[in-house]
Amino acid sequence: xxxxxxxxxxxxxxxxxxxxxxxxxxxxxxxxxxxxxxxxxxxxxxxxxxxxxxxxxxxxxxxxxxxxxxxxxxxxxxxxxxxxxxxxxxxxxxxxxxxxxxxxxxxxxxxxxxxxxxxxxxxxxxxxxxxxxxxxxxxxxxxxxxxxxxxxxxxxxxxxxxxxxxxxxxxxxxxxxxxxxxxxxxxxxxxxxxxxxxxxxxxxxxxxxxxxxxxxxxxxxxxxxxxxxxxxxxxxxxxxxxxxxxxxxxxxxxxxxxxxxxxxxxxxxxxxxxxxxxxxxxxxxxxxxxxxxxxxxxxxxxxxxxxxxxxxxxxxxxxxxxxxxxxxxxxxxxxxxxxxxxxxxxxxxxxxxxxxxxxxxxxxxxxxxxxxxxxxxxxxxxxxxxxxxxxxxxxxxxxxxxxxxxxxxxxxxxxxxxxxxxxxxxxxxxxxxxxxxxxxxxxxxxxxxxxxxxxxxxxxxxxxxxxxxx
Ligand code: DUC
Ligand code: ZN
Ligand code: ZN
Numbered sequence: 044x045x046x047x048x049x050x051x052x053x054x055x056x057x058x059x060x061x062x063x064x065x066x067x068x069x070x071x072x073x074x075x076x077x078x079x080x081x082x083x084x085x086x087x088x089x090x091x092x093x094x095x096x097x098x099x100x101x102x103x104x105x106x107x108x109x110x111x112x113x114x115x116x117x118x119x120x121x122x123x124x125x126x127x128x129x130x131x132x133x134x135x136x137x138x139x140x141x142x143x144x145x146x147x148x149x150x151x152x153x154x155x156x157x158x159x160x161x162x163x164x165x166x167x168x169x170x171x172x173x174x175x176x177x178x179x180x181x182x183x184x185x186x187x188x189x190x191x192x193x194x195x196x197x198x199x200x201x202x203x204x205x206x207x208x209x210x211x212x213x214x215x216x217x218x219x220x221x222x223x224x225x226x227x228x229x230x231x232x233x234x235x236x237x238x239x240x241x242x243x244x245x246x247x248x249x250x251x252x253x254x255x256x257x258x259x260x261x262x263x264x265x266x267x268x269x270x271x272x273x274x275x276x277x278x279x280x281x282x283x284x285x286x287x288x289x290x291x292x293x294x295x296x297x298x299x300x301x302x303x304x305x306x307x308x309x310x311x312x313x314x315x316x317x318x319x320x321x322x323x324x325x326x327x328x329x330x331x332x333x334x335x336x337x338x339x340x341x342x343x344x345x346x347x348x349x350x351x352x353x354x355x356x357x358x359x360x361x362x363x364x365x366x367x368x369x370x371x372x373x374x375x376x377x378x379x380x381x382x383x384x385x386x387x388x389x390x391x392x393x394x395x396x397x398x399x400x401x402x403x404x405x406x407x408x409x410x411x412x413x414x415x416x417x418x419x420x421x422x423x424x425x426x427x428x429x430x431x432x433x434x435x436x437x438x439x440x441x442x443x444x445x446x447x448x449x450x451x452x453x454x455x456x457x458x459x460x461x462x463x464x465x466x467x468x469x470x471x472x473x474x475x476x477x478x479x480x481x482x483x484x485x486x487x488x489x490x491x492x493x494x495x496x497x498x499x500x501x502x503x504x505x506x507x508x509x510x511x512x513x
Contacts, residue, residue, distance in 0.1 A: 051095025103137025103443030108365030147178030166501030194505025267293025451477025
């Protein structure tokens with residue numbers, strides 16, 4: 044099918060300009076000067092014409108950090124690949140990179156195959172995988188080489204969650220050495236889990252079991268410490284490192300210092316750390332704060348008021364915005380920790396809201412329109428080996444295109460979202476802007492407030508190496 048998207052403003056990291064976008068099949072065929080003979084001829088030949096007047100035409104969002112169906116704390120993240128990727132599409136995200144999980148003692152290959160099986164034929168949008176290595180041993184290290192060759196070119200390690208996903212410094216160093224050899228990228232969950240477990244146990248022994256203690260026992264200093272330690276290990280290994288879900292100013296300072304020294308250190312943050320905080324959300328009375336339990340935790344109001352994270356997004360010390368989408372329902376899931384915050388499954392769902400929430404940074408004057416596109420689409424594509432197939436509106440790229448209406452509005456709510464959650468972490472938030480139309484590989488998935496896709500529209504993405512390797 045050929046589609047002409049006309050009269051819109053095409054936005055890329057380097058600027059914005061008026062252009063008509065011609066889509067042929069799954070690909071972008073051309074960008075045409077509006078009103079030109081070429082545009083007129085494309086319009087008369089197109090099978091479908093979409094009028095994008097007054098709208099931004101941006102590359103589909105890429106959420107490089109999701110956890111569909113993640114097993115955690117005796118339950119599973121509540122979004123299946125089918126539901127979670129459909130919700131993503133509603134929110135203008137046309138690619139996710141999900142985390143396949145290997146636990147200590149499990150075979151990496153079998154764990155990965157299980158993830159392929161969960162996603163195959165289910166997804167609304169294209170998807171790739173990172174591999175969580177919960178047990179870095181000789182076999183896992185060897186398997187890393189194969190995985191990089193097969194398009195799984197990034198690996199998540201945890202400095203948190205002792206006994207579950209945790210890697211010690213020796214395991215981290217070995218995995219980084221391997222990545223340095225094979226071109227893989229280590230994605231680090233940087234929190235000092237050993238120290239956190241001590242603090243959490245002490246709090247529980249004092250009877251401090253409410254959700255807010257999840258945050259109090261994971262202080263920012265322990266994210267800063269772990270971030271700095273991981274940077275030193277990466278320098279020793281000669282490997283790049285990418286920090287996932289960075290939340291603390293201390294961690295950002297460590298990343299910024301390393302980058303200023305010229306090191307290949309990268310980081311992402313997530314909307315929850317920009318908009319939600321420990322007192323007003325995690326500290327809600329009763330058990331309501333459980334809906335805001337995630338790790339790293341929401342930081343204090345004072346911490347978030349420094350707006351360091353917005354600055355980091357501007358300076359590129361934070362290169363990417365992902366969601367760490369890891370939804371759990373309050374009922375029967377978050378409730379597992381009614382008597383003890385340590386048993387609350389960690390995670391917040393937000394795959395549907397990232398493009399809207401970060402666009403508010405543009406509205407508030409924190410980010411440029413171009414930087415919104417860069418942090419939410421182009422850089423994730425480049426960081427994780429998907430560029431230029433994804434992340435850009437250019438001839439030859441996949442026709443993953445979002446029409447964003449700056450004059451529209453959206454109210455976030457459990458009543459209207461499409462994620463499998465019985466609450467919204469952003470209940471009642473008014474978005475100045477609206478996802479109007481979403482194309483994935485040339486197919487209109489969202490238009491006229493209706494979903495037009497079918498399960499299985501999305502395909503597995505075999506990724507290349509990061510564009511940011513030195
Ligand atoms: N953090 C979360 O909040 N959930 C899943 C895993 C993680 O690191
Ligand atoms: Zn994590
Ligand atoms: Zn995560």
